[in-house]
Amino acid sequence: xxxxxxxxxxxxxxxxxxxxxxxxxxxxxxxxxxxxxxxxxxxxxxxxxxxxxxxxxxxxxxxxxxxxxxxxxxxxxxxxxxxxxxxxxxxxxxxxxxxxxxxxxxxxxxxxxxxxxxxxxxxxxxxxxxxxxxxxxxxxxxxxxxxxxxxxxxxxxxxxxxxxxxxxxxxxxxxxxxxxxxxxxxxxxxxxxxxxxxxxxxxxxxxxxxxxxxxxxxxxxxxxxxxxxxxxxxxxxxxxxxxxxxxxxxxxxxxxxxxxxxxxxxxxxxxxxxxxxxxxxxxxxxxxxxxxxxxxxxxxxxxxxxx
Numbered sequence: 001x002x003x004x005x006x007x008x009x010x011x012x013x014x015x016x017x018x019x020x021x022x023x024x025x026x027x028x029x030x031x032x033x034x035x036x037x038x039x040x041x042x043x044x045x046x047x048x049x050x051x052x053x054x055x056x057x058x059x060x061x062x063x064x065x066x067x068x069x070x071x072x073x074x075x076x077x078x079x080x081x082x083x084x085x086x087x088x089x090x091x092x093x094x095x096x097x098x099x100x101x102x103x104x105x106x107x108x109x110x111x112x113x114x115x116x117x118x119x120x121x122x123x124x125x126x127x128x129x130x131x132x133x134x135x136x137x138x139x140x141x142x143x144x145x146x147x148x149x150x151x152x153x154x155x156x157x158x159x160x161x162x163x164x165x166x167x168x169x170x171x172x173x174x175x176x177x178x179x180x181x182x183x184x185x186x187x188x189x190x191x192x193x194x195x196x197x198x199x200x201x202x203x204x205x206x207x208x209x210x211x212x213x214x215x216x217x218x219x220x221x222x223x224x225x226x227x228x229x230x231x232x233x234x235x236x237x238x239x240x241x242x243x244x245x246x247x248x249x250x251x252x253x254x255x256x257x258x259x260x261x262x263x264x265x266x267x268x269x270x271x272x273x274x275x276x277x278x279x280x281x282x283x284x285x286x287x288x289x290x291x292x293x294x295x296x297x298x299x300x301x302x303x304x305x306x307x
Contacts, residue, residue, distance in 0.1 A: 021091065046307045050300065051093030051124045051254065051284035052085055053153060054100045057292045061075055061100045065132050071102040073180045078102065079112060082121040088293065089300060092121040093282045095254065098128050098159055098171075101291075109165040123168035125204065125228070125254045125284045130155050130174070133167075137176025137209065140217070141188040142219070144179030153188050156203075160192070170253040172228055177210055184190035189223035202226045202252050207233045213243040222252050227251050229279075231270040232258035240265035241273065248277040255279060258286040259299050271306040283307070 026028055054061060060076035076084065078100045085091040094116065102108070116122060130139040130152055143149045143154055156173060163171050173192075178185055190202050205220055206228035207213060213234075220227055227248035233256075236241035244265065247253070255274060274283075282305055287295040 043304060047090050047092075047283075049093075049307060050091055050303060051282040052089065052091050052296060053097050053256070053284055053286050054081055054094075054096045054125070055127075055287065056287045056296055057081070058100070058288075059290075059292065062102060064102055065099060067104045067130075073102065079115050082116050083117045086119040086121060089296060091285075092119065093284065094121050095122045095125045095127070095284045096123065097160075098126055101162075101167070104158075104162070106162075106165060109162050113166045114306055123166050124284060125170045125172055126159065126163050126168050127172040128156060128174065138172035139218050140176035141173055141192060142178055142185035143193055144184065146180070146184070150187050152154065153191060153198060156192055157195050160196050160199050160201050164199040166249040168201065170203040170204050170226070171196070172206060174208070175205055175211055175216075179220070180216055181281050182215070182222070186219055186222045189219065189225050193224050204228045204253065206230045206256060207243055207247070213239070213246055214232075217250070218247050226253070228254055228256055229274070230256035230258070230286070231257070231267070231274075232260045232264055234264040236263075237265050240270065244270060244273045245277065248274055248279050251279055251281055254282050254284045256286045257283045257299065257303055259302060267302055268306050271303065275307075 042127040057076055060074055061078060061081075062071055062074040064071045072080075078096060081096065082092075082094050085094060100110075105143050129135055131137070139148055139152050140156070141149060141152045143152060156171065159171055175185070191205060196203050204227065205216060205225060207216060207230055216227070227247040227250035229251050231240070231244065234243050257271075264270075271283075285296060285299050285303070286301050291297045
């Protein structure tokens with residue numbers, strides 16, 4: 001007599017297939033989980049090389065040019081900037097332009113350092129704008145005017161002192177327009193380099209304004225300061241590639257990264273050059289526009305793709 005299976009019971013063959021499918025699904029899920037963890041680890045490793053400028057959010061921050069008068073925080077207090085970068089973008093390398101600090105008091109900078117440490121973040125650079133308004137670099141250590149140059153050297157030393165308070169490894173000057181005689185600018189920068197060395201703070205310069213790359217490199221090498229190879233501050237592709245290949249070997253702390261498809265070098269090519277020349281510093285995002293979060297995320301995603 002033929003014995004039939006009880007209702008709902010599966011044959012051994014069916015059970016074997018089901019078990020095989022279950023094991024395959026489980027192993028696939030485990031492999032995907034491992035891959036996801038590896039991807040997360042790879043992204044986390046790349047993020048250790050990424051920073052962001054406070055200027056990306058300048059519409060939300062208070063800008064100060066005269067610290068003799070009290071200043072109130074804007075929609076975003078610079079004290080909260082490190083935490084915001086860490087929470088929204090997982091970025092822990094912080095670059096604050098000095099015009100976004102609201103005080104000159106040492107206690108203020110000690111408080112800021114505490115805020116950095118609470119988010120496991122660090123300062124990577126402090127760009128300086130010494131003019132009463134704008135970004136022309138009229139008040140500059142490189143000014144041809146000896147009185148302006150002396151004033152700029154004094155102001156820069158003060159900001160080097162504050163950079164040291166928050167363990168910031170560099171300040172970046174705005175060179176403005178060089179005079180025909182480069183010797184005064186070189187001597188002023190030598191003075192700042194020596195003062196910075198006493199505080200463990202580098203002096204940086206980036207390509208900007210009417211300064212040619214050749215002039216910049218001459219001044220940087222003669223004064224012993226360092227470069228910030230901003231990948232978006234060149235007028236055309238050929239100038240950008242040549243300039244970056246000259247400046248990356250002179251870089252120490254940061255390289256500004258911006259995306260401008262209508263100017264300079266292809267973004268991927270610029271990052272590739274930095275890797276070819278063994279840049280070991282932080283890629284600091286420089287963005288802008290009416291939606292700062294979206295602008296930051298766009299350039300961050302591009303950078304992570306090519307790092």
